[in-house]
Amino acid sequence: MRCSVIDIGTNSIRHLICDVENNEIRQIKKDVKITRLGESVSKSDKLSNDAIARSVNTIKEYLDDAKNYEAQSIYAFATSAVRDAKNSSYFIDELLNIGLDVDIVDGETESLYGYLGASYGIKKNDVLVLDVGGGSTEFSYFKDDLIKRSFDIGALRLTEKFIKSDHISVDEYNNIRLYVTDMLTPFIGDNEDIPRDIVGIGGTITTLAAMSQDLRIYSRELIHGYVLKKSEIKRLLDLMMPLSLDERKLLNGLQPERADIIVAGTIIVYTVLELLNCTSITVSEWDNLEGAVVEKFIRGNDCKDK
DSSP states (O other): OEEEEEEEOSSEEEEEEEEEETTEEEEEEEEEEEOOTTTTHHHHSSOOHHHHHHHHHHHHHHHHHHHHTTOSEEEEEEOHHHHHOTTHHHHHHHHHHTTOOEEEOOHHHHHHHHHHHHHHHHOOSSOEEEEEOSSOEEEEEEESEEEEEEESOOHHHHHHHHOOSSSOOHHHHHHHHHHHHHHHHHHHHHOTTOOSOEEEESHHHHHHHHHHTTOSSOOHHHHTTOEEEHHHHHHHHHHHTTSOHHHHTTSTTOOGGGTTTHHHHHHHHHHHHHHTTOSEEEEOSOOHHHHHHIIIIISOOOOEEO
8 A cells, every 4th residue: 555644843844655565664755844834833832824834835745746656545643833832723724725634643642653663664672762853852662561752842942942143152052951951850760761772763863864974965875774973963063053054054964944953953862862871873764754654554544545
């Protein structure tokens, strides 16, 4: 069966077209577009009209792709920004008008999708899956049952909350680190069985892997399975912080549209590694898109046929 899955995130909207056969996933096409749906949600509690328009237009393009590739089923889910916004019903109505029904998933479901996708892709057992998104960060690992937790710390959310200058200051860096530490310490302290073998997903982590390899052209093959050392993350952080936004946009491996939020996202990743006393993270290109395929098309089959 050919499936289409759309992930409506805080910073970007992503689309996977794949074939599912005998519990195996074969990717046909995977796209990402940064629409900033969640810009200012942390301040105003609302999705802006411009962000909604950008996002709806992108989703229209994805639906056209799904039709052109003759996808038999479509599943779309929305995460942190749509969960939090007081006017999310307006956005959902706009999507219904273009023929798309959307599942607003909670943080635990988002964590489940991330775990399923990463574990399918990396084929590792006893790992912690870390998903650093635009609006939230998810932790998931298996211990008797699947432990799933979501925190309102994301690259876009913390950029809007803490970063006021073009060149990131030491005070801004310290404030983000302290905030992340305060948010995560109770969870980490109460869960001593958290695996120290970390698999990372999400735009911040895949971008750091691309930057580490100085990639001029993004390559999923080079990103998937790449081992990103904590010392390398710190090197990239030290490289980016003194730069202006325009200077960061010129760095190889960094999408210009992500240049304003990459520092906050990197601080989240680095702080997590420090709190867990881990020296590296394995990067997965398989993420919650593939995880949604596993949950909806392999473990269950409750998607909308088109």
